[in-house]
Amino acid sequence: MSGGILLMQVLSGLSLGAILFIVASGMTLVFGTMRVINMTHGSFYMLGAYLLAITFNKFDQHLFGFIGAFLLSAAAVLLVGVVVEFVVLRRLYSGEHLLQLLATWALMLIFEQLTLDVWGSATVSPPTPASLSGAVTLGSTTIPAFYLFLILLAALIYFALWVFTNRMGIGRSLMAAVEDHELLATIGVNVRQLYTVAFAIGAFLAALGGALIAPEVSVGPGIDLSILVESFVVAVVGGLGNVNGAVIGAIIIGLAQSFGATYIPNMAEAAIYFVMVIVLIIRPRGLLGREEF
Amino acid sequence: MIETTAALTVNGLTRRFGAFTAVDQVDMTVSEGEIRAVIGPNGAGKTTLFNLLTGNLRATAGEIHLGGNTINGKRPHELAQHGLTRAFQTTNIFPSMTVHENVVTALLGVSRRTLRFWALAGERIEKRADEVLDLVGIYEQRNRQAGILAHGDQRALELAIALAPSPKILLLDEPTAGMSPYETQRSVELLRKIWRELKLTIILSEHDMDVVFGLAQQITVLVSGRVLADGAPTQVRSNPEVISAYLGGEDA
Numbered sequence: 001m002s003g004g005i006l007l008m009q010v011l012s013g014l015s016l017g018a019i020l021f022i023v024a025s026g027m028t029l030v031f032g033t034m035r036v037i038n039m040t041h042g043s044f045y046m047l048g049a050y051l052l053a054i055t056f057n058k059f060d061q062h063l064f065g066f067i068g069a070f071l072l073s074a075a076a077v078l079l080v081g082v083v084v085e086f087v088v089l090r091r092l093y094s095g096e097h098l099l100q101l102l103a104t105w106a107l108m109l110i111f112e113q114l115t116l117d118v119w120g121s122a123t124v125s126p127p128t129p130a131s132l133s134g135a136v137t138l139g140s141t142t143i144p145a146f147y148l149f150l151i152l153l154a155a156l157i158y159f160a161l162w163v164f165t166n167r168m169g170i171g172r173s174l175m176a177a178v179e180d181h182e183l184l185a186t187i188g189v190n191v192r193q194l195y196t197v198a199f200a201i202g203a204f205l206a207a208l209g210g211a212l213i214a215p216e217v218s219v220g221p222g223i224d225l226s227i228l229v230e231s232f233v234v235a236v237v238g239g240l241g242n243v244n245g246a247v248i249g250a251i252i253i254g255l256a257q258s259f260g261a262t263y264i265p266n267m268a269e270a271a272i273y274f275v276m277v278i279v280l281i282i283r284p285r286g287l288l289g290r291e292e293f
Numbered sequence: 294m295i296e297t298t299a300a301l302t303v304n305g306l307t308r309r310f311g312a313f314t315a316v317d318q319v320d321m322t323v324s325e326g327e328i329r330a331v332i333g334p335n336g337a338g339k340t341t342l343f344n345l346l347t348g349n350l351r352a353t354a355g356e357i358h359l360g361g362n363t364i365n366g367k368r369p370h371e372l373a374q375h376g377l378t379r380a381f382q383t384t385n386i387f388p389s390m391t392v393h394e395n396v397v398t399a400l401l402g403v404s405r406r407t408l409r410f411w412a413l414a415g416e417r418i419e420k421r422a423d424e425v426l427d428l429v430g431i432y433e434q435r436n437r438q439a440g441i442l443a444h445g446d447q448r449a450l451e452l453a454i455a456l457a458p459s460p461k462i463l464l465l466d467e468p469t470a471g472m473s474p475y476e477t478q479r480s481v482e483l484l485r486k487i488w489r490e491l492k493l494t495i496i497l498s499e500h501d502m503d504v505v506f507g508l509a510q511q512i513t514v515l516v517s518g519r520v521l522a523d524g525a526p527t528q529v530r531s532n533p534e535v536i537s538a539y540l541g542g543e544d545a
Contacts, residue, residue: 169401176387176398183385186347187402187454188373290389 004141009258015147017254018154019213023227024234025161025246026205032178032241033198035097039104040084041206042228043111047077048207049214049223050119056126056214066129074208081203085196093195108224116221123220150212154250157205161243174198178241206231233272237279239289248287252279299358300325300462300494301346306355308341315341317518319355323462323496323511328488330509331498338518339498343466346496347379348372359462373402376461380454380468384447388440392431392450395439396422399457422457428490429453429483445476449483456487465497469504481507506530514538 027041051073059065059072084107092099127133132149135142165171173194176184185191210227217223234253238245253272260271279287301323308316316338323329331339344350346357348369357364359375367375387395400418426432429449434442439450448468455463468484469477481504488495499505505512505526512529514522522532529535 172398172401176390179387179389180385182349183381183387183454184398184402185369186373186379186381186385187399188370188458189402190368190370192368 002140004139007138007141008143009262010255011143011147011151013255013258014251015150015254016257017250017252018150019209020230020234020254021154021246021250022157022212023206023209024231024238024250025157025243026202026209027231028235028238028241028243028246029161029174029205030198030202031235032243033174033181034089034093034177034195036089036100036104036199037097037232038199038202039101039228040107040111041202041231042224042226043108044077044081044203044206045210045227045231046115046219046224047080047111048073048210049219050115050124050210051076051207052211052214053124053126053219056129064131066131070208070211073211074204077207077210078200078204081200082196084203085199089199090192090195108228112221112224121221123218125218126215128215146215153212157208158243158247165243170194170197230272233276236286237276239286242286242288242290245286245288298325299323300327300360301496302356302358303346304356304358306342306345306357307353308338308345308350309353315518316345316352319515319518319520321513321520321523323494325461325494326492327511328495328497328509329511329513330505331496331513331515332500332502332505333515333521336517337515339515340466341518342515343379343464343498347377347464370402373458373460376459377464378455378458378460378462379464379466380448380451381466384444384451386439386447386450386454388438390439391436392426392439392442393419393422393435395450396425396453396457399454402458425453425457428456428487445472445479448472448476448480452483452487456491459491460493462494462496465495467498467500469499469501477501477504484508 023041023045026044027038030036030038030041052069055069055072056066059069062068088103088107089100092103128144128146132146134145136145136148137143163171165175173184173189174197176189177191177194177198181191184194210223230253234249235246236249237252238247238249252275256271256275257268260268264271283289299322301321303319303321306316306319306321307314319338319342321329331342333339341350345352348364348367348371352365359372359377362375364372364375364377387398390398397418400421423432423435426435429452431442431446431449431453434446439447442450452468465484469480472480484495485508487493497508509526511524512522512526513520514529514532514535516538521538522529522535524532
């Protein structure tokens, strides 16, 4: 196999991983702080993808206008996330985890039906942004510029999350909430407000992932469930609740998808589950997962 | 008689769980700068009373006044802003942070800086955190990870977290639970030193009668959610009702 094809495969795997990281980091952040497995996460992703199809038409004529389209779609979903947290989840924190799971699952079904009513069952696919539709030549290989854009953006988001959780007061509180939210409340932090923020960031990241992938895939019914499962696999492989784990998980799963599609096309769908099973046998809490104190 | 200011007043405080009344018509006035012990057999309602005072539970009836303010229905983080903090019965710390970071987090929390955008701990906060660690005697451990400290040091850290925001009232739920006699003695000395230096009001619940009579100036005895007796240690100790209902039952 030539080096060029290998490079192509790696970069395509990494660009898949980039999207997976963006989505899964949101899921892992929400789980880490709030101990909620958010089944609506895939719906936020789907809404982001559909909204991009709308905003894209308005913005892509301008150079870099597509960035506005991505951000606007994700920001709209962030508001949806705030409403969901405020109206539904907030009532359920004191209850069992099962209740939260069922409520977010119900919301997922509702969002699924709503998108079906609004956009129908046909798929939409916004084109790749004009300024990123070209290719970059690396040696003998040409790589779609959009792949590189996704990888760079994921790195940027990772950096932003690092700054947020390590250098900003609210991020530090989020990390403290992971460890002991009861103690956090007694030292004067409004934990409810903090949960709203965490959930909103989670929704934003899911939607941003959906908006970014929209030009690459056909956006249609069912993408909510498939990304939910994939990002859950990524988060579990890396260690649920751990953002660094989501990076490693996303790279592994992205590469497994890219190589799986080439070498075991019949079983490509199963490739990521093989990886997950192997990782969980060796490290039941995921690669960077920690024992609970 | 010299008028003392009340730090905390409780009037007719009641909490029911279904048909069960855990805290029943409790009246209590804690003066500023006093150490008050709340004692009583298991199930007397001490922990429920504490949870009511810290806002973790809502009262079914009655009022709680902190300084001049009614604090009924306020949530724990608001009470912390009002100068009331608490250390729990179980050790509550942030185990993966360093000792110093634990206290800085507590200071950021109460200064409301957490919800500001940029909230790097300033020099003032860093210094204050070190002061508090010095006060509870674990300054040397400031850069160690909190989760690996010895049990007694973790309890000291928990105390530091509660003291960091300079509370006016400190609630301690069984501060010596699970401690060896030596650790118990050490923490009694520590509490006395803290109380003397900071001149704060301390309300504690405790099983160990040596701790109670060694520290408290006023004692409230709860039995079945009601106040059975209330007063100075010598009065409480000689109260026949208390002896028959409670103290007599101990292996004293």
